[in-house]
Amino acid sequence: MVRTESRIIFATVAVFIAxxxxxxxxxxxxxxxTDFIRFGAAGLVAGVACFVLLLNPSAGDDS
Structure with a gap:
């Protein structure tokens, strides 16, 4: 239960980064x-990727 809550918190942070x-x-x-474009695009991609990875259920999760 605690692990799931931390994943949700980190996913929320990832959304704000995106x-x-x-x-x-x-x-x-x-x-x-161009600097803002590059860093903005990198932040957007990283935030969305982290969000998807954190909320994707893994094979070992039973919850």
Whole structure:
């Protein structure tokens, strides 16, 4: 039970990282800043990937 709750908390943090990456990506596109575009895209991809991996049930989970 405790392990599942920590995974949900980390998945929530990953969603906020993805949202921050999206905001950085949009800011980079609006102000023509390649650094914001690169880091925003990386944050978006990393946040979504972590979210999917953390909430994907593994084969060993019985809960």
């Amino acid at each position: 949202l921050a990456g999206l905001a950085g990506l949009i800011r980079g596109l609006l102000f023509d800043s």
